Amino acid sequence: MTTPNATEDSSGFADLGLRPELLRALIGLGYEEPTPIQREAIGPLIEGRDLLGQAATGTGKTAAFALPILQQMPGGGGDGRPLALVLVPTRELAVQVSEAIHRYGRDLGARVLPIYGGQPIGRQLRELQRGVDVVVATPGRALDHIGRRTLNLDALKIVVLDEADEMLDMGFADDIEAILQETPEERQTVLFSATMPPRINSIARQHLTDPVRIQIERETAAPGEAPRVRQSAYVVPRAHKPTALGRVLDVEAPEAAIVFCRTREEVDTLTETMNGRGYRAEALHGGMGQEQRDRVMARLRAGTADLLVATDVAARGLDIEQLTHVVNYNVPSAPESYVHRIGRVGRAGREGVAITLAEPREHRMLKTIERVTKSRITVEKVPTVADLRARRLELTRSALEESMLEDDLEHFRVVVDTLADEFDLVEIAMAAVKLAHEASGAAADEEEIPEVPLRPERDGRGRREPGGREERRGRGPSTGMTRVFIGAGRAGGVRPQDLVGAIANESRLSGRDIGAIEIADRFSLVEVPDHAADDVITSLRQTTIKGKKVTVRRERFESR
Numbered sequence: 001m002t003t004p005n006a007t008e009d010s011s012g013f014a015d016l017g018l019r020p021e022l023l024r025a026l027i028g029l030g031y032e033e034p035t036p037i038q039r040e041a042i043g044p045l046i047e048g049r050d051l052l053g054q055a056a057t058g059t060g061k062t063a064a065f066a067l068p069i070l071q072q073m074p075g076g077g078g079d080g081r082p083l084a085l086v087l088v089p090t091r092e093l094a095v096q097v098s099e100a101i102h103r104y105g106r107d108l109g110a111r112v113l114p115i116y117g118g119q120p121i122g123r124q125l126r127e128l129q130r131g132v133d134v135v136v137a138t139p140g141r142a143l144d145h146i147g148r149r150t151l152n153l154d155a156l157k158i159v160v161l162d163e164a165d166e167m168l169d170m171g172f173a174d175d176i177e178a179i180l181q182e183t184p185e186e187r188q189t190v191l192f193s194a195t196m197p198p199r200i201n202s203i204a205r206q207h208l209t210d211p212v213r214i215q216i217e218r219e220t221a222a223p224g225e226a227p228r229v230r231q232s233a234y235v236v237p238r239a240h241k242p243t244a245l246g247r248v249l250d251v252e253a254p255e256a257a258i259v260f261c262r263t264r265e266e267v268d269t270l271t272e273t274m275n276g277r278g279y280r281a282e283a284l285h286g287g288m289g290q291e292q293r294d295r296v297m298a299r300l301r302a303g304t305a306d307l308l309v310a311t312d313v314a315a316r317g318l319d320i321e322q323l324t325h326v327v328n329y330n331v332p333s334a335p336e337s338y339v340h341r342i343g344r345v346g347r348a349g350r351e352g353v354a355i356t357l358a359e360p361r362e363h364r365m366l367k368t369i370e371r372v373t374k375s376r377i378t379v380e381k382v383p384t385v386a387d388l389r390a391r392r393l394e395l396t397r398s399a400l401e402e403s404m405l406e407d408d409l410e411h412f413r414v415v416v417d418t419l420a421d422e423f424d425l426v427e428i429a430m431a432a433v434k435l436a437h438e439a440s441g442a443a444a445d446e447e448e449i450p451e452v453p454l455r456p457e458r459d460g461r462g463r464r465e466p467g468g469r470e471e472r473r474g475r476g477p478s479t480g481m482t483r484v485f486i487g488a489g490r491a492g493g494v495r496p497q498d499l500v501g502a503i504a505n506e507s508r509l510s511g512r513d514i515g516a517i518e519i520a521d522r523f524s525l526v527e528v529p530d531h532a533a534d535d536v537i538t539s540l541r542q543t544t545i546k547g548k549k550v551t552v553r554r555e556r557f558e559s560r
Contacts (some may be wrong), residue, residue: 016042021107022067029103035060037216038067046071048188050211052204056194056343059216062100065160065190070105072157073133080131081155085183087139087176089166091116091290092297097162098136110134115141115151118290125150139167139175146182153183164193164200165336170313173199180207194343195336229342230497231377233331233356233366240449241357242270244382245329246277247449248355249307251383253395256300257325258308258315260332260341270329271309284310312337320344328356331365335372378496378517382449387490396436481515482533486524486540487551494519494546499526506539507532525555 012033013026034042037059041051045068055061069084086101088094098114105112113127115137124141128150135142135151145151159180161167167176180189189208193200204211236244249257259274261267264285274281282296282305293314299305300320308315326345332338345352356377358366370377403409419428488494496517503509503526515527528536533554540552 012039016067017046018042018067019071022070022104025104025107031063035064037061037214038064040214040216041065041212042067044212045188045190050188050208051190051214052208052211053190053192053214053216054194054196055192055214055216056339061162061192062097063104065162065192066097066101066104069134069158069160070101070108070110073105073108073110078131078133079155081152082132082135083155084134084158084160085142085153085156085179086134086136086160086162087142087167087179088136088162089138089170089172091118091138093163094136094138098134101134101136105133112136115145117141139172139179142179143175146179156183156187158188158190159183160190160192161203162192164191164203165195165197166340168197168199176203194339197336229345229352229354231342231354231356231375232380232496233358233377234380234382235360236357236382236449238359241329242273244357244449245270245327246274246279247383247387248357249279249325249327251387252325252353252355254306254325254353256306256308256320256322257327258310258320258323258341258344259327259329260315261309261311261329264311266329267309267311274307274309279307280305281307281309284308284314286311286313288314312341323352325353325355328354331356331358331362332369333365335369338369339373380496380519381490396433400433400436480530481527482530483555484526484528484533484536484540485551485553485555486526486545487522488545488548489520489522489524491521492546492548494524498545499524502540502543502545503528503536506543507536509536 013023013031016034016039018026037053037055041053041061041064045051045065053061053064055064065086069086072083086097088097094114094116098112102110102112104110111130111132112134113124113132113136115124115135117138117140121144124145128135128145137145142151146153161176164176167173189211191200191204191208191211234244234248245259259270261270264287267283267285271281271283282299284293284296288296296305296308300308301322303322308320323345326341328338328341332341342352342354345354356366366377366379416425416428486494486499496519499517499519500514503514509528509532513529513532515529516525517527518525537552537554540550544550
């Protein structure tokens, strides 16, 4: 049996100078092309350079440092002392990184050991005594083993600080410093962080030597395409937040979602509420033991739970493959927290959804997040009772369609034939749909959530800016922008990305030139630069939106 040519079959990875065993592993795992962070980092790391990388979860950074580590493994195996130490903030991330390195290094016989708190230390001691090649550890437990003299770092060639900003946020700065002091001076040092606060730059200046600097933005879609992470916000009074969350999730129908809350109490209360709405919700917070956390994660990964309600600290390091939605139950107090949260979705080419429930007073915080992340968060209207009913009917229709295509329905024919002697076939079908709809368990939700505007911005002297007749929609157009009326809205299935795509494809604007978007049931308003308004209107009048010609004009203001 001939061995496949690894160099030919692994496409772009072969160009990075990786050894054949690693190329074979990548072929077996189905890897085809390196991601941007892998393409930029692997070469310099193989050359032995230090590296400072800014990259979010989901960009492929684990392989970016794991493959160069394995590239350095000696052919016949090492002497049992680790050649690499990877420091991570949480137990969950330690396990994930260890599993990934083990998969990549299978043909090399790489011995990889995760070290973290909450695990019996006896097993860790036995494995360290037998000998390991790569240790993946949380800082506290690594320092514990160094103090016991059970973790020998004399032969260490490379140290990786993964998600360094998270480790600093969790109070590991002193532990990291102490660990680095115990490593050989001639080591190679790699630091990855989703954000670059001053403390990260300080560590880099102190412990990295002439590092290669890489900054990888989360992959964005081409103009006119849906973004990989669709970001939206709903303005909701605090008292109506549980109802609004349930309604948004009912309409979105996520495969799996995380809802972030501020406190343990809020997590427990909201979990109970969502279970009452029919969701299979699980709580995760710092008051739970490791065994409880493991059970929760096992249920989520097995699909027996579809909603995780968690605090930031408890959810750090989680990587859930089937996750499609991240929900901020409150606006995060720091843009960095928002970046970490939404980094969990929109991965591997799939579209993810980030939703924020904002109280009217939190408008300024939303704007700060937009400015720091350089991305637009579209403010949308909370689904109405009518929207919810329409969505549930659509789910019933889809279920019936699937049943007609896949199920054997012949033994129900006698019922239909008997009823047809007395009733019209359409009436029989409507009655059957009604029963199927009611049997789906859709809870009645008759509470209308009041529509509230974001509070107007204040001028430089702290006064509210004057509002026009559009106050019910929040405010007038931004300075230098014209608001364009488009005669299609939510009832026609119009989404923000449809409007951005139509404008970017038909006019000379790019997606980043487009301002605020507001979508009502039967129309939409889009802010465009004043100088481009006429061009946009002319272009949109010559095209279709969602397959239909629509009215397009400048927004009309009534004289007062």
